[in-house]
Amino acid sequence: MVEQTSMLLTYIRARLGLSNEEGQALVEYALIISLVALIAVGGLTFAGDRVSSMFSAIGSKLNINP
DSSP: OHHHHHHHHHHHHHHHTOOHHHHHHHHHHHHHHHHHHHHHHHHHHHHHHHHHHHHHHHHHHTTOOO
């Protein structure tokens, strides 16, 4: 996985004509975006059932039938 990511980043740098400093910033942004996406997916997976049950409880108290 690390080798594929490294190859992809090298390809992107070559296609965009980025120097080492710009490539480093690109890698940092990619890592930040990946981390945010991972946290979002993990949070939604962890809290998904709780949120669903909360909305179901609220809906049943409001007597709303789907």
